[in-house]
Amino acid sequence: MRLIAFFNLCDILTRKNLLQSTRAVSVREQVIIFLHIIGHNVRFRVIGSRYYRSTETIHRYFKIVLRAISKLYKLVIRLPDESTPPEIRNNPRFYPYFKDCVGALDGTHVHASVPLSIQGRFRSRKGGTTQNVLAAITFDLKFSFVLAGWEGSTHDSRILTDALTRPRGFKIPEGKYYLADAGYGIRNGIISPYRGVRYHLKEFNDHRPENAKELFNLCHSLVRTTVERVFGILKKHFRVLDAEPFWDFQTQAAKRDEIAQAMWTDYMVRNINLF
Numbered sequence: 001m002r003l004i005a006f007f008n009l010c011d012i013l014t015r016k017n018l019l020q021s022t023r024a025v026s027v028r029e030q031v032i033i034f035l036h037i038i039g040h041n042v043r044f045r046v047i048g049s050r051y052y053r054s055t056e057t058i059h060r061y062f063k064i065v066l067r068a069i070s071k072l073y074k075l076v077i078r079l080p081d082e083s084t085p086p087e088i089r090n091n092p093r094f095y096p097y098f099k100d101c102v103g104a105l106d107g108t109h110v111h112a113s114v115p116l117s118i119q120g121r122f123r124s125r126k127g128g129t130t131q132n133v134l135a136a137i138t139f140d141l142k143f144s145f146v147l148a149g150w151e152g153s154t155h156d157s158r159i160l161t162d163a164l165t166r167p168r169g170f171k172i173p174e175g176k177y178y179l180a181d182a183g184y185g186i187r188n189g190i191i192s193p194y195r196g197v198r199y200h201l202k203e204f205n206d207h208r209p210e211n212a213k214e215l216f217n218l219c220h221s222l223v224r225t226t227v228e229r230v231f232g233i234l235k236k237h238f239r240v241l242d243a244e245p246f247w248d249f250q251t252q253a254a255k256r257d258e259i260a261q262a263m264w265t266d267y268m269v270r271n272i273n274l275f
Helices: 003-015 027-040 044-051 055-070 156-165 212-237 249-268
Strands: 101-111 130-137 143-151 177-179
Touching (some): 003 027, 027 044, 027 055, 101 143, 101 156, 130 156, 130 212, 143 156, 177 212
Parallel strands (some): 101 177
16 A cells, blocks of 8 residues: 555544544554555564564554544445446447446355354355455446445345445446446346357457457446446455346346447447447
8 A cells, every 4th residue: 555545544543533533643653554564464463573562552453443443434435427338438349338427246255264054054155155246337447336245145136236226325327337248137227148159359369259248248348347346456465355117128228239239239230440
């Protein structure tokens, strides 16, 4: 973290009365301890030796800063602007086809330390105990929604249903949508790729798309890489992470078909070279 970002974070936490210095530990030291732990996945005992503090002190201030950081969610997690994102508008591959897309949706598994009696529910397909975290991310790499806590064995579509039906849950601006992978299905405000059709760039093996559905899936994949970039950045910098009415289903599926056909027409008939 750059020094200016660190000082700004400490200043925000202080001005909002979320943290305050004590006789023993200043706000800056509290934040440094917290960032050291989540940035390097270091145990409290090791941090205590590094900063000459007891393990109990480290544990107490870690929880204090964690609660303070969590209360900043209204400041940093916001609904996207309803205008067409410049990342879409300025890219001829994506505009005007994805002009109503405001971001991408995906889940990531984060290590979870849970009692043995409930580890079965948290066991992911890869065998580890995790929680399945759902995130919606805009094209400028900012979060517009995060839902954590679901067991690692839970299917992505169930988590999304929970997010959409919560009283203060995931809200999608009217007339807009997010791109998501096939595991979430196609539903109100969510457009997923066609099933059974080539999707990732490597699957095309240097061959061009052969029909509208393949072209749509390829562009869908390229747009969604935004989410994967953000998760990659987060897990690199925070090692602790590793160890109102919407469209109905038929309307949303028809919108996907409309986008795919428009892209294919430009690609084949008008000879617009998207790739």
